[in-house]
Each structure stands twice: as structure tokens, then as C-alpha cells.
Amino acid sequence: xxxxxxxxxxxxxxxxxxxxxxxxxxxxxxxxxxxxxxxxxxxxxxxxxxxxxxxxxxxxxxxxxxxxxxxxxxxxxxxxxxxxxxxxxxxxxxxxxxxxxxxxxxxxxxxxxxxxxxxxxxxxxxxxxxxxxxxxxxxxxxxxxxxxxxxxxxxxxxxxxxxxxxxxxxxxxxxxxxxxxxxxxxxxxxxxxxxxxxxxxxxxxxxxxxxxxxxxxxxxxxxxxxxxxxxxxxxxxxxxxxxxxxxxxxxxxxxxxxxxxxxxxxxxxxxxxxxx
Amino acid sequence: xxxxxxxxxxxxxxxxxxxxxxxxxxxxxxxxxxxxxxxxxxxxxxxxxxxxxxxxxxxxxxxxxxxxxxxxxxxxxxxxxxxxxxxxxxxxxxxxxxxxxxxxxxxxxxxxxxxxxxxxxxxxxxxxxxxxxxxxxxxxxxxxxxxxxxxxxxxxxxxxxxxxxxxxxxxxxxxxxxxxxxxxxxxxxxxxxxxxxxxxxxxxxxxxxxxxxxxxxxxxxxxxxxxxxxxxxxxxxxxxxxxxxxxxxxxxxxxxxxxxxxxxxxxxxxxxxxxxxxxxxxxxxxxxxx
Numbered sequence: 219x220x221x222x223x224x225x226x227x228x229x230x231x232x233x234x235x236x237x238x239x240x241x242x243x244x245x246x247x248x249x250x251x252x253x254x255x256x257x258x259x260x261x262x263x264x265x266x267x268x269x270x271x272x273x274x275x276x277x278x279x280x281x282x283x284x285x286x287x288x289x290x291x292x293x294x295x296x297x298x299x300x301x302x303x304x305x306x307x308x309x310x311x312x313x314x315x316x317x318x319x320x321x322x323x324x325x326x327x328x329x330x331x332x333x334x335x336x337x338x339x340x341x342x343x344x345x346x347x348x349x350x351x352x353x354x355x356x357x358x359x360x361x362x363x364x365x366x367x368x369x370x371x372x373x374x375x376x377x378x379x380x381x382x383x384x385x386x387x388x389x390x391x392x393x394x395x396x397x398x399x400x401x402x403x404x405x406x407x408x409x410x411x412x413x414x415x416x417x418x419x420x421x422x423x424x425x426x427x428x429x430x431x432x433x434x435x436x437x438x439x440x441x442x443x444x445x446x447x448x449x450x451x452x453x454x455x456x457x458x459x460x461x462x463x464x465x466x467x468x469x470x471x472x473x474x475x476x477x478x479x480x481x482x483x484x485x486x487x488x489x490x491x492x493x494x
Numbered sequence: 495x496x497x498x499x500x501x502x503x504x505x506x507x508x509x510x511x512x513x514x515x516x517x518x519x520x521x522x523x524x525x526x527x528x529x530x531x532x533x534x535x536x537x538x539x540x541x542x543x544x545x546x547x548x549x550x551x552x553x554x555x556x557x558x559x560x561x562x563x564x565x566x567x568x569x570x571x572x573x574x575x576x577x578x579x580x581x582x583x584x585x586x587x588x589x590x591x592x593x594x595x596x597x598x599x600x601x602x603x604x605x606x607x608x609x610x611x612x613x614x615x616x617x618x619x620x621x622x623x624x625x626x627x628x629x630x631x632x633x634x635x636x637x638x639x640x641x642x643x644x645x646x647x648x649x650x651x652x653x654x655x656x657x658x659x660x661x662x663x664x665x666x667x668x669x670x671x672x673x674x675x676x677x678x679x680x681x682x683x684x685x686x687x688x689x690x691x692x693x694x695x696x697x698x699x700x701x702x703x704x705x706x707x708x709x710x711x712x713x714x715x716x717x718x719x720x721x722x723x724x725x726x727x728x729x730x731x732x733x734x735x736x737x738x739x740x741x742x743x744x745x746x747x748x749x750x751x752x753x754x755x756x757x758x759x760x761x762x763x764x765x766x767x768x769x770x771x772x773x774x775x776x777x778x779x780x781x782x783x784x
């Protein structure tokens with residue numbers, strides 16, 4: 219029985235290990251032909267002339283992820299607080315499956331929704347082509363909502379009842395107790411929900427490719443197009459050959475390193491807070 | 495009562511926005527839709543319309559408008575254009591011909607049709623040539639060419655999205671030859687050539703044919719010096735190449751249609767205007783003054 223548990227755990231670890239090895243083995247040869255510094259700091263992407271600069275895509279990935287967090291985090295956290303401390307039981311019984319359903323919608327469906335509904339809406343309301351940083355951020359915000367809500371809700375519900383009751387006993391209102399005593403106590407859980415959300419946003423591809431315009435130049439205006447790292451890989455893999463193809467795998471390596479760095483950074487922050 | 499009021503308001507708003515949609519506002523920005531880097535259609539389009547220029551080192555520079563909407567796939571180009579009345583895109587003619595959701599516009603006054611591509615009046619088209627040195631002598635090469643120009647071979651060509659050149663070609667009967675044939679040249683022609691080779695090999699299992707994609711110029715040189723039994727070129731032959739004995743035969747023609755939304759009143763653009771739109775020199779529909 220013990221062996222079965224061990225084997226199950228090994229599958230997961232092995233998958234991570236194998237993916238790491240293969241990604242780096244296939245991606246690193248590119249840097250022998252092309253300078254890594256020029257790759258991550260170059261602002262021009264013209265693969266047919268062998269010019270590979272992915273800084274616009276790195277900035278683009280952070281841009282839409284930040285936008286998604288700006289829109290999604292307040293909505294998600296407030297929804298979680300509502301579900302945990304304010305809503306009546308029938309409302310919660312309706313909301314939980316609704317949020318779970320939101321998490322289960324395939325990203326291509328989100329992309330289609332964005333393309334057919336959000337893009338024309340933004341085009342008519344604000345001008346431009348509609349395919350923009352704004353639409354990509356809105357769509358990603360909706361997509362990361364379930365992750366944030368579910369993690370934050372679990373964290374808030376796990377705060378011991380004595381915190382809330384103690385606050386009430388000191389004369390605080392229901393709102394005051396929830397926002398001043400319960401939510402701060404649940405902060406590590408809420409932060410990890412946000413980190414999971416960031417991870418989902420930065421890795422999303424299919425939905426973004428349909429609404430972002432995918433322009434390989436430095437992003438700027440919120441109503442103009444943007445290309446993320448993930449989109450760069452998926453978009454050009456079909457036709458890429460030789461160095462161009464290797465550059466796309468190297469783009470994947472850069473993305474992988476960024477995601478790893480974000481995860482380490484947040485676990486470091488969390489650990490320091492616990493120690494304090 | 496309240497619900498009915500809201501419903502009426504929603505209906506009124508929908509009606510207003512529908513009217514707004516139906517009217518084409520020429521002062522709006524042109525939404526340029528292009529394919530991704532590396533796409534064969536994009537490569538052909540930028541070359542034929544002059545969007546591509548050469549830099550000082552002779553390398554090809556793609557000047558496609560940086561603010562264009564880049565999508566990866568013919569069907570996505572068409573969905574994007576159909577959905578945005580201010581968009582303009584391009585796609586291989588074969589995929590546009592049977593699609594009602596987009597409108598292909600005339601270029602230099604010539605409609606994008608199979609007929610106009612065959613009589614060479616439509617400008618955004620290029621022949622896919624096979625190149626041989628004089629008359630073919632090798633029986634296998636001869637038989638393969640007979641297959642390519644037969645009804646069966648031309649059906650493969652049409653299936654790949656090209657305009658076939660031989661309309662009433664005879665059917666092909668397998669001669670079941672054996673031997674080796676090396677085919678090489680244009681990277682654009684190679685995909686359809688591979689399909690042709692596959693179909694031919696199914697009928698002639700003893701023949702061994704291989705396809706190498708090395709570029710049009712290499713295809714012509716290879717055919718002349720005997721490296722390839724048959725060369726491939728996605729452009730017309732140069733005079734110098736013809737003088738050296740190269741003979742080009744079109745096996746199909748690659749046509750690219752410029753497409754807009756059916757709501758768009760624009761019917762015709764000059765080739766120069768198409769270039770200006772796709773490099774971003776003209777950005778509003780009103781500036782096109784047709």
C-alpha cells in the first residue's frame with residue numbers, strides 16, 4: 219500500500235522533472251546561436267531576418283496579467299468574503315457550483331466569448347480594432363476569478379470562530395469584525411489565491427490569442443494590441459523552422475523561468491510573514 | 495410592469511445599435527488583419543504587393559503594419575474580417591470563393607476569380623512552376639509530370655488551395671515505373687509537391703521520389719546542373735535562366751484575395767493602395783478616395 223502512495227507521488231515529481239529537462243535541453247541550444255541578452259532585451263521580432271527580441275512579449279505578458287489582477291482581485295476577494303461571511307445559505311448553495319462552473323469552462327470558449335462579445339463592444343465604445351490589452355485583461359480577470367474566489371473563500375472560512383466572536387465581544391460591528399479581524403488573519407491564503415491566479419493568467423494562451431491582436435511590438439496604449447509570451451509560441455509554431463523554431467522553444471524557457479521566479483518570490487514573502 | 499419596461503429599453507437599444515452597425519462610417523480607422531510570421535500566404539502576399547522590401551544587405555524586410563491584428567490561420571482571418579466592418583485582410587482565393595461572410599474586393603479593377611488568375615490579369619497571384627532543363631528525357635520524370643498535369647494530379651493541386659492550370663486534363667494511368675527522382679526548390683511549392691509525390695507513390699509503389707525545399711533559385715540552378723530531376727520555383731523564370739535552358743511549366747497558380755466585410759462599400763483598390771493599407775501608410779477608409 220505504501221508503495222502505491224509512493225508511486226503516485228513519483229508520477230507527479232517525475233512529470234515536472236521530465237518537462238524541465240526536455241524544455242531546457244531543447245531550448246538552450248538556441249542561446250549558442252543567439253545571445254540570451256539580445257533575446258530578452260531586444261525589442262524587434264522579425265524571425266525571417268533572424269532578429270529575435272522578446273522584450274515586447276515579456277512586457278506584454280506582465281501587462282495583461284497586471285490588468286487581470288487589477289480587475290479580478292477586488293471582485294474575487296470581495297466575492298469570497300461575501301460567500302464566507304455575509305451570504306445566506308441558499309445563496310451560497312447557488313454560488314458555489316456557479317463559481318465551479320466558471321472554472322470548468324474551456325479557455326477556447328472564453329476566447330470565443332471575448333471575440334464575439336467583448337471585442338465588438340470595446341470597438342464600438344472606445345474605438346480602435348477592439349483587440350486590445352483591455353479586452354485581454356477583462357477576459358483574464360474573469361478566467362482567474364474562480365481560482366481567487368475558491369482559494370480565498372477556503373482561507374476565510376478556515377479562520378477560527380474565536381477571532382470573529384472576540385471582535386464582536388469588544389463591541390465591533392459584523393462588517394468591522396470581518397474586515398479587521400477575519401480577513402487579515404486569512405491573508406496568506408488570499409495571497410496564495412492571487413499567486414495561483416497570476417500563474418493561470420500568465421500561462422493562458424488560447425483565449426488570449428483570439429482577443430489580443432498579437433502585435434510583436436512594445437505594448438503601450440490599453441486600447442491597442444499586445445502579444446504575450448505564450449501567444450508567441452503557439453502562434454508561430456505551425457510554420458516555424460530551424461532557428462525560428464528554436465527561438466519559440468527558448469521563449470517557453472523564458473516563460474518557465476518567469477513563472478518559477480514568481481512562485482519562489484511569493485513563497486519567500488509568505489514564509490517571512492509567518493516567521494514574523 | 496417594471497420588467498416589461500426594461501425589456502422594451504433593451505429592445506430599443508438593440509435596434510439603435512443595429513442601425514449604427516448598418517451604416518459604414520468611412521472616417522473610421524482601417525483594421526488591418528494579417529497572418530503570423532512564417533505563414534506562406536503572408537510571404538506570398540508581402541512579396542506580390544510590395545510590402546516586402548530589401549535592406550542594404552539584400553535581406554527581405556517585412557514592412558507589415560505593426561498595429562495590424564495578427565491571427566494564425568485562414569479561417570481566423572475570415573472570422574475576424576466578417577465580424578468587423580472596418581477590417582481588411584487577405585486569404586488564399588480558394589478559401590474565400592465559397593465563403594459568404596466576407597467580400598473579396600477587386601484589385602486594379604480586376605475581380606479575384608479563378609478565371610482572372612488563369613488569364614493573368616489579377617495581380618496578386620503567382621505561378622507554382624516546375625523547372626526542367628529542356629525536354630525531359632528520364633521516363634520516370636516524364637511519367638510523374640504526366641501525372642501532375644492529369645485530372646488526378648490537378649485535383650491534388652486544387653485540394654491544396656491552388657488554381658489548377660489544366661481544366662480538362664485526361665485521367666492518369668499508372669505506368670508502374672521504378673527508379674529514383676529527386677525534386678527540389680521553392681519552399682512554397684514543396685508542400686503541394688509532397689502531396690503530389692504521395693499520391694503518385696501510392697499508384698507507383700516502386701518509384702522513389704524525394705522532395706527538398708531549398709528555395710526557388712536553388713530549384714532552378716539544381717534543375718540546370720542536374721542535382722534535381724525536376725526543380726520547383728514559385729516565381730516566373732528570369733531571362734538569364736531561360737537562356738541557360740531552363741523550361742518552366744506552371745502546375746497551379748496561387749491566388750490571394752483581399753477581403754473586407756460585406757457591409758463595407760469599398761469595391762476596388764489599386765495594388766498600390768493595398769500596399770499602403772497593409773504597411774500602415776493609409777489608416778482611415780476615407781483616405782482611400784476610390
